[in-house]
Amino acid sequence: MAEKTLAGKTVEVTGEGYLVNKEDWSKEIAAELAKEDGIDLTEKHYEVLDYLRKEQAAGTTLTIRKVGKSGITDIKGLYQLFPGGPLKLSSKYAGIPKPASCV
Structure with a gap:
């Protein structure tokens, strides 16, 4: 595990950049992680992120199809929000x- 400073807070991340402790998450940290990948997060992005956090906390298996059926965005919209790996990046x-x- 590595340490990274995001939004003024030092957090532990995996080799692929995922937070080790989900309690470290904040909108500001999310924005900095996305900026590293060239994505500026919008309210629609945050709606998807909030949905994923709730579903994961409930123990639901996450899939692109499930997010596409969430009513937040369709699958095409998810790919536009998070190009190059919508479920992986989100x-x-x-x-x-x-x-x-996700591979």
Whole structure:
């Protein structure tokens, strides 16, 4: 595990940049993680992140299809919000572990 300073707070991250402790998450940390990947988070992004955090806390298995059926955005919209790996990136910014379905 590595340490990284995000939004003025030192946090532990995995080799792929996921937060080790989901309690360290904040909107500011999410924004800095996204900026590292060239993404500026909008309210729609945060709606997806909040949904993922709630579903993960409830023990739900996360999939792109499930997010697409959430009513927040469709699958095409999810790919536009998080290009290059929508579930992988959105989970990273949500401060939750990388889903098992992501390579």
